[in-house]
Amino acid sequence: MTLAEIANAVQGELKGGQPETVISEVVTDSRRVQPGQLFIALVGEKHDAHSFLPQVASAGAEAAIVSRLPAEALDLPLILVKDTLVALQQLAAYVRQRWGGKVVAVTGSVGKTSTKDLLVQALGSSWSVRGTQGNLNNEIGLPLTILSLTGQEEILVTEMGMRGPGQIATLADIARPDLGIITNIGDAHIELLGSREAIARAKGELLYGLKAGGRAILWGDDPYLRRLGQEWQGDVIWYGRGEDCHFRLTSLQLEAESSRFQVLTPVGPLDLTLPLPGEAMVNNALAALAAVWALGGDVTRSGAALAQARLSGMRLEKKEIKGAVIRNDAYNANPQSMAVALAILARQPGEKVAVLGDMLELGPIEEEAHRQLGREAGRMGLAFLLTIGPRARWIAEEAARAGLAADRIRALPGREGAAGLLKPWLRPGVTILFKASRGMGLEKIIGELEQEETMANG
16 A cells, blocks of 8 residues: 555545555554554554654654654654544545455354364365554554455455444444454453343344445354344354254363264365364354355365464463473463363363452452352362452352362462462363453463473572
8 A cells, every 4th residue: 555545545644755655564563563564653642642642753663643743853754633533434445345355244242263273274174364563453453464465365254342332333444344243241241241232232233234235144052142133133053952953062072171962064065173261262263164165165175274274372272381281271261161160170180270350350250250150160069169350269169169178279369379289289180271351360370380491400
């Protein structure tokens, strides 16, 4: 894109520079600016990127989008706009409109990232695919994902996160998805939205933001999604166990590290293996296969490709420390994802240890949600339960009431001291699960344990 195109797309005024100058890439992090790039000076609650314009100019940026002019003159062409965040979104929408590929958008209370990972794997067997990187799934991350397109991709798989009504609608308006996948409706963010019905409405904004002729892919076993699909006037592809599901799970064999299943599809039955544990992962795989079919791809080939699937970091990420198997699922948590993680832990061989932290943003249900989790944990024969955080103490209390021996339970107010309590469990034959909301930072405990191992090995 040229500076003239960009200025027109964001309804801005170009000040300095040559209109025909071509921009190679768009960035919002001043620390990563390289020559030839366009820098967008975003303004947040704690930081104003306009403060870093001198450094951006020194780093060789080709131009910057700003909402106010710097006090001192810089050797840096500027595009002046009213709001730099809006400009970022307008530019992404412009690129999306010009790009000739398809967009598959994924949202849901649980499983967005793992579904995205499986979509990239399945679709990648037939097309050139790019997926959301890291946690770039919000009003800043999604535009940056679109702006990262090279033009060689045929399909973009993008996550859409939200913390309130209207946010998915904004993201869909930028991305204009051809397919919209909603994995489920759970309790994540219920503190902010008030009820599952409100969460369903917020997630359902995706359906109304699809391109003309766009299709929805919904989990048919979720009653909230059933209602959404019935209310929406467009074409819905269902997946799940229901008789009317286009991609129907007909048999399932869950193992400690993998899942074998049969699915009845519009192209016939498939027997598949997924190198990931848990029925939730199988459901996500069904959504990926449905997307392949909706876009005209080879479902059989994509099903075979799923046998090589891998997930993003901190999503049941597996590693070993001193022979113990560590399951790092600490990227985020809500009652539904916690239950899934415990079910996977229950199928692991040997002794099982659960390190469970606070689930945040649950509002009025937070105490009962933590206590219910404690009842589940207390009945699964854990060798040791360690809870982290003031809310997680309810997990420990209820696990004791459910029958887990007191000497197998410890409750800490924070991460301090956790690594020391876990060191005795670092041995072969033990699986340790780490699960909590992102703000609890349980991965730092894993880092301490890894550091201990490194020091022990010299």
